[in-house]
Structure formats: C-alpha cells, structure tokens
Amino acid sequence: MKRSIISALAATALLLSGCGGDETRDYNPSISPEERAQAEQQHPQLLAEFGGAWDGPEAAYVKQLGETLAGAAGLADQCTFTMVNTDVVNAFAVPGCYIYLTRGLVGIVNSEAELASVIGHEIGHIVAEHSQRRQRRGIWSGLGALAVGVVSGSQTLANMAGRAAQVYTLSYSRKQEYESDDLGIRYLAQAGYDPYAAADMLESLADHDTYQAQTRNLDEANAIPAWARSHPLTADRIKRANEKAEGTGHGPDVLPDHEDRFLRQVDGLLWGDDPEQGYVLGRRFVHPGMGIQFEAPEGFFLTNSPRAVLIDGGEVRGQFGGAAMPPGGLEAYVEALLREVLGKAANQARIGQAQRTRVNGVETIVVPATVQGQQGQAQITVAAFQGRGREGFHFITAGASGSESAISSLIGSFRLLAPAEAAGLKPRRIRVVTVGQGDTIALMSRRMAVADHHIEAFLMLNDRDPKPELRPGEKVKLIVQA
Numbered sequence: 001m002k003r004s005i006i007s008a009l010a011a012t013a014l015l016l017s018g019c020g021g022d023e024t025r026d027y028n029p030s031i032s033p034e035e036r037a038q039a040e041q042q043h044p045q046l047l048a049e050f051g052g053a054w055d056g057p058e059a060a061y062v063k064q065l066g067e068t069l070a071g072a073a074g075l076a077d078q079c080t081f082t083m084v085n086t087d088v089v090n091a092f093a094v095p096g097c098y099i100y101l102t103r104g105l106v107g108i109v110n111s112e113a114e115l116a117s118v119i120g121h122e123i124g125h126i127v128a129e130h131s132q133r134r135q136r137r138g139i140w141s142g143l144g145a146l147a148v149g150v151v152s153g154s155q156t157l158a159n160m161a162g163r164a165a166q167v168y169t170l171s172y173s174r175k176q177e178y179e180s181d182d183l184g185i186r187y188l189a190q191a192g193y194d195p196y197a198a199a200d201m202l203e204s205l206a207d208h209d210t211y212q213a214q215t216r217n218l219d220e221a222n223a224i225p226a227w228a229r230s231h232p233l234t235a236d237r238i239k240r241a242n243e244k245a246e247g248t249g250h251g252p253d254v255l256p257d258h259e260d261r262f263l264r265q266v267d268g269l270l271w272g273d274d275p276e277q278g279y280v281l282g283r284r285f286v287h288p289g290m291g292i293q294f295e296a297p298e299g300f301f302l303t304n305s306p307r308a309v310l311i312d313g314g315e316v317r318g319q320f321g322g323a324a325m326p327p328g329g330l331e332a333y334v335e336a337l338l339r340e341v342l343g344k345a346a347n348q349a350r351i352g353q354a355q356r357t358r359v360n361g362v363e364t365i366v367v368p369a370t371v372q373g374q375q376g377q378a379q380i381t382v383a384a385f386q387g388r389g390r391e392g393f394h395f396i397t398a399g400a401s402g403s404e405s406a407i408s409s410l411i412g413s414f415r416l417l418a419p420a421e422a423a424g425l426k427p428r429r430i431r432v433v434t435v436g437q438g439d440t441i442a443l444m445s446r447r448m449a450v451a452d453h454h455i456e457a458f459l460m461l462n463d464r465d466p467k468p469e470l471r472p473g474e475k476v477k478l479i480v481q482a
C-alpha cells in the first residue's frame with residue numbers, strides 16, 4: 001500500500017517539474033514559521049547524530065558564506081547554517097532552511113567558490129521544496145517495529161531505532177538534483193563567484209566517493225551515508241553543470257574562486273574522527289581518551305555519535321555508551337541501565353539471571369531480558385563493564401531470537417587499551433603547504449598521514465590528476481598527524 005502512494009507522488013512531481021522543460025523555474029522562496037519551528041525542534045537531534053556542532057573558526061566562515069548565498073537566493077536572514085563535527089562527507093538541507101555541512105566535506109573542498117556551490121545546491125533543494133516530495137525511508141525502521149512496538153516509554157530503545165538518521169539517508173531524484181544544480185549555479189554567479197566551481201566540486205565529490213570505495217572496507221563504505229548517496233552523482237551531471245555555468249554568461253575563471261582565502265580557513269582543520277569522540281575503524285571502535293575498544297561481528301555497521309556508538313547488525317541493533325560508576329558499583333550500574341532501557345515495560349519483561357564474569361580481564365555483568373510484544377519476542381541484553389577508575393561502560397542490544405552468538409561475540413570483544421596503544425591514536429589535521437623546488441606529487445604524498453593509498457589520498461584531497469606535476473609556489477593540502 002505504501003508503494004502505490006509513493007509512486008503516485010512521484011508521478012505528480014514529474015508532471016509538475018515536466019512543465020518547465022529544461023529551463024530553471026523561477027521561484028519566490030519563503031520559509032514558513034511552521035517549517036522553521038519544526039526544523040528548530042529537529043536541530044538538537046540532528047546535531048547529536050552528526051557529532052554535534054563544530055565550533056572551530058571554520059564554522060563562522062561557513063555561516064557567513066551561507067548567508068551570502070541565501071541572500072543571492074532571495075532568502076536573506078531566513079536560513080540557519082551549521083557545520084557539524086563528523087568526518088562523513090555530506091551536506092543536507094532540512095525544510096525550514098536549516099542547512100548542514102560536515103567537517104569532512106569542508107576538508108575536501110579546494111576553494112571558497114566550491115564550498116559556495118555546495119551551499120547553493122542545498123539552498124536549491126529548499127527553494128524548489130524537494131524534501132517535501134522525497135520518499136520517507138529510514139535505515140533503522142526494522143528494529144523500530146520490533147523494539148519500539150513492544151517496549152513503550154523507553155527513550156533509549158527509541159533512539160536505537162533511530163529517527164533523525166532518516167533525513168540524511170533520503171535520496172533525491174535525478175531531476176531534483178539537476179534542478180538544484182541549476183539553481184545553485186545561478187546563486188553562485190549572482191553572489192559573484194565563478195559558476196564553473198560547481199562542476200569542479202561535483203568532480204571532487206565523485207573522486208572522494210571513488211577514493212572511499214578503494215580504501216575503506218565495503219562494510220564501512222555501506223554504513224556511511226555520504227553525499228554521493230543522498231545526491232546521486234552521474235557522469236553527465238558534471239558536463240551539465242559546466243554548460244549551465246556557460247549559460248550564466250560568464251567565461252571560465254572570470255569571476256573569482258578565492259582559493260587562497262579558503263585554504264587559509266581550512267589550514268589546521270581536524271581530519272578524520274575526533275579523538276574526543278573516539279574512532280570508528282571499520283567494525284572497530286576505539287576511544288583513546290577513555291582507553292577502551294571493541295569490535296562488532298562481521299556484517300555490523302558502527303556509527304559514532306556523542307551520546308553513544310550506534311550498532312547496526314540488521315537483526316540486532318544496539319548501542320555502546322559509558323557513564324560514571326554509581327556508589328553501588330557495577331550491580332547498581334546494571335540496575336539503573338535496565339530501568340532506563342525497559343522503561344514502562346519493566347513489568348511485562350522477563351529479566352534473566354545476571355551473570356558476573358570477566359571479559360579480557362575486565363569485571364563484567366551481563367543481564368538478558370525478554371519482552372513480549374504483538375510482533376513477537378524481543379531479546380534485550382545489557383552488559384556493563386568496570387572501566388579504569390570510576391567509569392563504567394555498557395552495551396544495550398535488542399534482537400530477535402537467534403542473534404545470541406553475535407551479541408556474545410560483541411560483548412566478548414570489549415577490552416581496555418594499553419596506554420601506548422591509546423597514545424598512538426593521535427588526531428590528524430589538514431595542513432596547507434607551499435610546493436617547493438623539486439617537490440613532486442609522489443614526494444608530497446609520502447608526507448600524508450594515511451595508512452595506505454598515499455598518492456590517491458593526496459590527489460583526492462587536492463582534486464588533482466596525476467598529471468600535470470606540481471609547480472613550485474602553489475599551495476596544496478596535506479593530512480598530518482597533529
């Protein structure tokens with residue numbers, strides 16, 4: 001039944017957008033107070049999902065640039081621009097003109113005009129009201145039906161099922177992408193930037209996607225909802241963007257790109273995961289500050305957020321978190337956790353025998369519980385670990401029966417890091433350097449603090465091809481260990 005409603009909507013969208021042919025339609029954009037209020041309400045949850053607001057100097061720069069583009073689009077003082085602290089390369093727009101750009105995306109940009117083109121494109125989605133026509137589909141809807149359906153009143157389980165995560169996994173249609181490209185390019189030129197930067201930026205995003213596929217394991221690539229996933233990239237989009245730039249009447253490189261201004265801003269920007277939040281490395285989660293790590297079983301995806309690490313294993317969902325150890329010790333910690341997890345359903349739940357054990361030398365309590373609902377049984381497992389000092393850590397998992405071995409493998413992988421291991425996980429930053437006499441791509445690439453694919457990483461970061469070689473005096477970005 002859902003499907004037929006969606007295709008009817010899609011057909012309407014096609015009819016509507018079909019009227020204007022290939023010409024960019026004119027809009028009279030305005031943001032309704034209702035939309036803005038709704039976006040404002042969602043804002044804290046989106047921030048939580050995306051690592052929180054980035055508060056480095058780059059954030060103010062993004063806001064200011066955003067406001068310039070909003071002005072060009074006829075939306076002056078009506079939008080809210082936020083840079084979020086995640087290394088995922090993405091940008092998205094929420095109705096109400098709340099626009100989010102990730103730290104990872106800012107890192108791969110090479111000029112102010114390119115960054116402006118991403119912002120212009122997102123404003124285009126707002127102006128043309130594309131989100132309102134998108135298909136609502138959540139990556140985490142499966143467990144929602146299972147756990148939230150049976151266990152009411154538990155905020156933890158509701159969060160595990162995920163809601164805000166929906167927004168960035170939605171994808172636009174090709175037609176909508178084209179329209180946003182066109183609107184974005186128009187705003188770019190109106191704001192006084194080289195409109196050809198839009199095509200350059202699309203190329204950078206495509207290169208980043210290829211680089212990701214080359215260097216990350218497939219599990220991780222699938223787990224990360226990147227820009228290329230929500231804004232489908234096609235080869236002719238880049239060609240088209242160049243044609244549209246020509247259509248603005250400006251020749252290439254006539255209007256400025258402001259490369260230097262951008263590179264000054266991005267010099268020193270954190271690259272990769274924030275050590276304050278811990279690192280997701282494939283199926284591994286490592287937190288040097290807390291001195292802990294665990295590894296999820298094959299086929300699981302981990303997503304880091306400031307509140308918790310979200311664990312998605314299809315049939316099994318869960319989260320990993322930590323808290324101060326209460327005076328009552330590990331028993332009190334587990335009891336508090338169970339109360340929080342089961343919520344109002346505690347009366348209907350069958351709580352199993354608590355097992356006290358040691359996992360890799362760490363004092364551990366595991367408590368299984370079963371909750372009966374209309375759609376079957378949900379197995380809830382709570383495992384708590386005694387950390388160093390007065391810290392506790394825990395897993396909360398929910399899954400259908402048959403997922404026990406995956407859950408015990410997850411719990412069994414928890415361990416404390418040796419101090420030397422923790423010290424080895426230093427943060428990385430972008431460093432802008434000037435190419436010297438005799439510097440080649442191969443030589444510069446060797447200075448990149450990446451595990452492998454040094455040359456590919458250098459070319460991706462700087463949006464370059466292997467040829468031509470570097471020129472002395474030009475500026476390039478490197479990733480260095482801070």
Ligand SMILES: [Zn+2]
Pocket residue numbers: 121125172176177180230231
């Ligand atoms: Zn888009």
